Amino acid sequence: MSKFIKLKKGFDINLAGKAEKRISEVEQPETFAYKPTSFHGILRPKLMVAEGDNVKAGTPILFDKKSEKILHVAPVSGEIVEIRRGEKRKLLEVVILADKEIQYEQSDVHSVSDIATLSKEAIIEKMLQGGVWPNLVQRPYGVLADPEVTPKAIFISAFDSHPLAPDYAFIFKGQDQYFQAGLDLLKKLTSGKVQLNIDSNAEVSTMFAQAKNVQINKFSGAHPAGNVGVQIHHLDPINKGETAWTINPYGVIQIGKLFLEGKYDASKIIAVTGSEIKDPQYYKTYLGASIKKFVNGNLKSDHVRCVSGNVLTGEKIAHDGHMGFFDHMISVIPEGDYYELFGWIKPTTNKLSFQRAFGLLSFLNPNKEYILDTNSKGQHRAFVQTGVFEKVLPMDILPTYLLKAILAEDFDDMEALGIYEVVEEDLALCEFVDVSKNDIQKIVREGLDLMQYS
Amino acid sequence: MKFLRDALDKVKPNFEKGGKWEKFYYIYExxxxxxxxxxxxxxxxxxQIRDAIDMKRLMMTVIISLVPCLLFAIYNTGYQHFIAIGQPDAGIFDIxxxxxxQVIPIVAVSYIAGLGIEFTFATIRKHEINEGFLVSGMLIPLVMPxxxxxxxxxxxxxxxxxxAKEAFGGTGMNILNVALTARAFLYFAYPSDISGDVWTYIGDANQAVAGFTGATPLSIGAQAVATGENVLASFNxxxxxxxxxxxxxxxxxxxxxxxxxxxxxxxxCLIGAAVLVATGAGSWKIILSVFVGAYGTGLLFNAIGANEFMLMPAHYHLVIGGLAFGAVYMATxxxxxxxxxxxxxxYGFMIGLLTVLIRVFNPAYPEGIMLAILFMNVFAPLIDYYVVNANKKRRLQRATV
Incomplete structure (x- = not known):
């Protein structure tokens, strides 16, 4: 019973620097990193390797003491050159100096017909050992999935509606058999359905459109239509006590490969985008790549910010930093640490606004591609404006009330107002449009942490 | 403009942590x-990117929407002065x-007094100065006699x-509209100064023309309840x-x-409303529903017709007193x-309804919109409570299915 859902609310941020659809061959980055900080819910990471050790792609390198079964593995083979820690010795990243030729840990190979006969326990065991488990994200809370729990459904968004997002049809091209195998395996892990959500406004690759064993739903609308949380809200919302899992198509493909080929393949195609990139396009590399090779000599100016991920939910990284676990793109935008004389009132057509307050003229030119910098364009203020968050959140949720409940640490209200249904990315647009410049995603995470750990 | 920036950068360290005027950082900022x-x-x-809007621009938008009212206020104050003293032919410049x-000093006093308090509280409480008062400071003079x-x-x-504001925790936390609280304060603290013939500036040196009573449409309406005269006839x-x-x-x-x-x-007010609605700075839902509420109640009273004020054609309610101003700038x-x-x-509908109700049934307070908005300010959290509860209930019902 597939569904077609039209979303009317939302906002597409049209930025300059979209990746051209070609994959460039460049020398692979020297280092790759595995970042436990990409995940929520890793409380006490325990390293299984030390600096100087050699690993293969798929060699376990760390686990969380709280969930020892979930192994996190090396994305590439090579030597552990650095274990980077932050304040209070918090583990930030495990850096691997990659071999020229990637060596893989080899495990059992299964044929497509085999997969149908595998037991749920065997599948979970292999996924945990093989390092593909961390692809599964649990709702509520947006944390690593718990292998002991059977989710009511598994949701996959087959498109990314974020600004400058890579085209999934392009980056997952030719992976059809692995994707289907992954879906077949996931089907066994849930008591309900696997739901695959595609974009009704774009051409959809056959890998998604003809996937079997899943319910295919169509979504239309502006961002955040591609957010899996929004999709879940309209398909089968998460109530108190329920658990669902979400996974990116990349993770599904990794699972498929692990079973069909017996190896942990962390190769991925990433989009290098943004207004400050000379030549925005796609590159083939591996998970956790250092971005140095992609941005060096490819920048229009020096004073830029590199973001692992998209500009709404991503994380600022250094010019030689490493990409996060879930990211398929880097966005490079101008750094905005400048003063602007009367910048708060000057009429402008160059700054994008969802709103139309005096002098904000971007609404006159909806198709323009904007170059937006990191300037916060104003300072933090009290909550004043009402009714705007609602326009960019296509969910039956009252964002302002939910945020205030979190700030007041009112557990009953948080629950009643729908905290189980959201993670940070779902309210990222609210943070963008907020006239009071609150850190809304941070507040959401604080709320989720409160619900989970206290 | 570099010299300005340089000058600011030069004094800035004094206001930053460890500087000698550290306490006044927020005022500097x-x-x-x-x-x-x-x-x-x-x-x-x-x-990593933010919308171009900020609080300053939003508040400035509201102030821009008030400019037509302010300019008109200056003209009309002068104009009423001259016709009241029997010189209707006064030139535009004199007017x-x-x-x-008359008007500019009131605006200035409102801003100086209000911003003084804002700066004081921001300094004591160590928080940024919110721009909200820029609007309140303009609204207060416009609703004064x-x-x-x-x-x-x-x-x-x-x-x-x-x-009305700082006691509740400052901008964003207040229950009552600040400008209307100022007006209501005068109304109850100095009733003799805010009724009678204060609505026209005469000036000590001048004499009002014969027939000038200082009446306003609202006071005529209120009188009609007692005297039984036709309101429209009295207007004419x-x-x-x-x-x-x-x-x-x-x-x-x-x-x-x-x-x-x-x-x-x-x-x-309608020009201002157009600006507010087009820019999204004011809620068209509130503005429209105030007018609908007032007009609907006016029609209902026409149908009942128990006294002459009730019989006044409903559309007159929309143009007398401060209904339009209140609906556009205060209620929003x-x-x-x-x-x-x-x-x-x-909320909007109830304001419209209560305004007409107070006007017609409570001649002691002829300006209904002020009290209606303040009253609904108090009830707004209750209205929201039920709307939010309905949202919670939808979620709860879904869970049991």
Whole structure:
């Protein structure tokens, strides 16, 4: 019973620097990193390797003491050159100096017909050992999935509606058999359905459109239509006590490969985008790549910010930093640490606004591609404006009330107002449009942490 | 403009942590950011880009929407002055000058008093100075009578900012509309100064023309309840000889009649409403529902018709007193209004309804809109409570299915 859902609310941020659809061959980055900080819910990471050790792609390198079964593995083979820690010795990243030729840990190979006969326990065991488990994200809370729990459904968004997002049809091209195998395996892990959500406004690759064993739903609308949380809200919302899992198509493909080929393949195609990139396009590399090779000599100016991920939910990284676990793109935008004389009132057509307050003229030119910098364009203020968050959140949720409940640490209200249904990315647009410049995603995470750990 | 920036950078260390005027950092910052949009950037995690809107621009948009009302206020204050003293042929320059002399000091006093309090509280509480008062400071003069003593403006502003806003925790937390609290304070603290013939500025040296009573449409309406005279007939009769058609429907719509300084012209309010709605700074739902509520209640009273004020044609309710001004600028204050979208409809409608109800049934307080909005300010959280509860219930019901 597939569904077609039209979303009317939302906002597409049209930025300059979209990746051209070609994959460039460049020398692979020297280092790759595995970042436990990409995940929520890793409380006490325990390293299984030390600096100087050699690993293969798929060699376990760390686990969380709280969930020892979930192994996190090396994305590439090579030597552990650095274990980077932050304040209070918090583990930030495990850096691997990659071999020229990637060596893989080899495990059992299964044929497509085999997969149908595998037991749920065997599948979970292999996924945990093989390092593909961390692809599964649990709702509520947006944390690593718990292998002991059977989710009511598994949701996959087959498109990314974020600004400058890579085209999934392009980056997952030719992976059809692995994707289907992954879906077949996931089907066994849930008591309900696997739901695959595609974009009704774009051409959809056959890998998604003809996937079997899943319910295919169509979504239309502006961002955040591609957010899996929004999709879940309209398909089968998460109530108190329920658990669902979400996974990116990349993770599904990794699972498929692990079973069909017996190896942990962390190769991925990433989009290098943004207004400050000379030549925005796609590159083939591996998970956790250092971005140095992609941005060096490819920048229009020096004073830029590199973001692992998209500009709404991503994380600022250094010019030689490493990409996060879930990211398929880097966005490079101008750094905005400048003063602007009367910048708060000057009429402008160059700054994008969802709103139309005096002098904000971007609404006159909806198709323009904007170059937006990191300037916060104003300072933090009290909550004043009402009714705007609602326009960019296509969910039956009252964002302002939910945020205030979190700030007041009112557990009953948080629950009643729908905290189980959201993670940070779902309210990222609210943070963008907020006239009071609150850190809304941070507040959401604080709320989720409160619900989970206290 | 580099010299300005350099000058600011030079004094800035004095206000920063460890500087000798560290305490006054937020006052410095308010002035600095008025000149230069700050160089703050987004944080490492979270959105990396931000919408171009900020609180200053939003508030400035509201102030821009008030400009037609302010300009009209200056003209009309002067104009009413000259027709009341029997010189309807006064030149435009004299009219504007006379109006400006009367209005500008009131605006100045309101801003000086209010911002003084804002700066003091921001310094004591160590928080940024919110721009909200920039709007309140303009609204307060526009709802004052032209003949108000300046010390009363100052007192009312100080009272409103402290009691209605800072006592509740400052901008964003207040229950009551600040500008209307100022007006209500004067109304109850100095009743003799805010009734009678204060609605026209005469001046000590001048004598009002014969027939001038200082009446306003609202006071005529209120009298009609007691005397049983037809309201429209009284409207038409007033001003005969020295200002014919002063209270005709079209003149009431244009706003060339005595009343609060800037609240008389429906036309100017509608222009302001167009700006607010087009820019999204004011809720069209509230504005529309206030008018609908008032007109509907007016029609209902026409049908009942128990006294002459009730029989006044319903559309007159929309143009007399400050209904339009209140609906457009006061009811839409996002902090004190209902904050849910459904709640906004109920809130606006109830304001319209209560305004007409108070006007017609409570002649002691002829200006119904002020009390209606303050009353609904108090009830807005209750309206929201039920709207939010409905949302919670939908979620709960879903869970049991």
């Amino acid at each position: 308010a002035h600095e950011t008025l000149l230069f949009a700050p160089n703050e950037t987004t944080k490492a995690r979270g959105v 504007l000058l006379s109006g400006a002399i 032209p003949d108000i003593p300046l010390w009363q403006v100052a007192l009312a502003t100080i009272f409103a900012v402290i009691i 009769a007033y001003g005969a000889g020295w200002a014919d058609g002063l209270f005709s429907f079209s003149n009431l719509f244009w706003g060339f009649y005595p009343g609060s300084i800037g609240a008389t012209s429906v036309l100017m 204050d996002p902090v004190s209004a209902a904050q849910t979208e459904v709640g906004k409809w109920i």
